[in-house]
Amino acid sequence: MREFSLPALYEVPADGNLTDLVRRNAAQHPDIPVIARKDPAGGWQDVTASAFLAEVRAAAKGLIASGVEPGDRVALMSRTRYEWTLLDFAVWSAGAVTVPVYETSSPSQIEWILADSGAVAVVVESAAHEDAVESVRVRLPRLKHVWRIDAGGDGANAVEALAAAGTDVSDAAAEERAGAARADSPATIVYTSGTTGRPKGCVLSHRSFFAECGNVVERLAPLFRTGDSSVLLFLPLAHVFGRLVEVASVMAPIRLGLVPDVKTLTDDLQGFRPTLILGVPRVFEKVYNTARATAQAGGKGRIFDRAAATAIDYSLALDTPSGPSLKLRLAHRVFDRLVYAKLRAVLGGRATHAISGGAPLGERLGHFYRGIGFTVLEGYGLTESCAATAFNPWDRTKIGTVGQPLPGSTVRIADDGEVLLYGEHLFTGYWNNDAATAEAMADGWFHTGDLGALDEDGYLSITGRKKEIIVTAGGKNVAPAVIEDRIRADALVAECMVVGDGRPFVGALVTLDEEFLPHWAEQHGKTGRTVAELAADPDLLAAVQQAVDVGNAAVSKAESVRRFRILPGQFTEESGHLTPSLKLKRNVVASDFADEIEALYAAPRG
Structure with a gap:
């Protein structure tokens, strides 16, 4: 048995909840853009910290006026967009619990999540989503409200409808309700993907997010500079990785851009020009493969392959005591002008780092990206660990691993090779499923089901899953x-x-x-x-x-x-x-x- 831990860098508040971050930002940075929303013409509209608080409060008043009580569950079913984040914080400001639903979910999946969570309301994005909910609503007796973000016709959208409904709720009443949730209250119930059997609802508290996001922001402080840094989020907010990005951005705070998918990712990156990119390995594989195919189609395939090999060699040499040789540095400088600068421009031109999770990136690709001047920090986590439970630090990256434990947490390798986790960032249990909770948790340790190893510096490598x-x-x-x-x-x-x-x-x-x-x-x-x-x-x-x-x-x-x-x-x-x-x-x-x-x-x- 082997274990490794790092001291916490962030002091989790003794009490309070995530809405404190929105009020703090409005008080300390009222005019700083905290979120950018994409307009129909393809441009970006900034929302300041004070304006975001006002919109969150107005939507929360509407939820309160509609009968949403502290602890009630409110579901969100939408692609990644500004309204998702706005309503997420509005639900918390009403003292309620957010239940994400993937916008691709089938009616039977929607029914299971809404029924199991006991949701009293749901906000959907489109008419198709609304139809899917209505098709199973007869079996959801607790569901009282369905609001739609894209209303269509002359109807008010969800944000407008909630703002109108809450006009009679006083600021004092809204402020009192915003403080209803405590640090250990549930913030969200995120349902696992369900590779086998029914999805289980992971209950993540406000404390889980404080511990997770606070320590991520502190350990990656140069990437989360208020007034300078920005991140483009295109991952689904129904996934816990997307929520990590959302909350960490508000916590820092840094400018957060939201787009619904990767279909226009190249244009979105070049328009928004983030300093930090969050993604999954498939995105970075696609960027590499597309660039290589384009080079081959233009008769420059050999140049690209030589540039890629040089980038990998350069990155590998960075990990040696002597560093890259003079010959390698010269070749790297030439290819930087011919190839690497163009690749960085495809990624927006400003980003020096990315955070990757969800699946292994692979050493070859990791060294390639670091070699072109764009370091992908690979991490590892689960829904039960509120996203990242380990990640590579910006200043001590070890490519081929998923990094060191989240500060303030411990990673242990059991005798059979299973990865065990301990820390404040962990979930509090599975919703309505004590048996599954007892099976996953033992003496405060979460049994991940993943197999792994720790090296002498505490860097974790994942080698597979026990059940696979x-x-x-x-x-x-x-x-x-x-x-x-x-x-x-x-x-x-x-x-x-x-x-x-x-x-x-x-x-x-x-x-x-x-x-x-x-x-x-x-x-x-x-x-x-x-x-x-x-x-x-x-x-x-x-x-x-x-x-x-x-x-x-x-x-x-x-x-x-x-x-x-x-x-x-x-x-x-x-x-x-x-x-x-x-x-x-x-x-x-x-x-x-x-x-x-x-x-x-x-x-x-x-």
């Missing part, structure tokens, strides 16, 4: 994550799932990246062919085999993928194969593609 360990017919234990992450890093591969439990060898199901596939087809003279035709093409199979070989290089022969099968289409949330946070539902994939798995083992290996 594959045991081959030969008795070999295989952690799928290690090889899957490496195979998935290839531009051609969208998803990869390793199989082989009880089988003679390890195999894999692979889906192709349909955005990158046309680039590959054009480069190889195969334009116009369908995905199905390309999936059987010998050249493409050889290219995927190269990706598999890269993955195999990270594991022993017994753990390596011997055969793979390319599937039609892609794993998506709509197909039921991915959770809203883009995690594989392995049992669903294994069931839906049972025939393809059998085919992997049906013929003798060549």
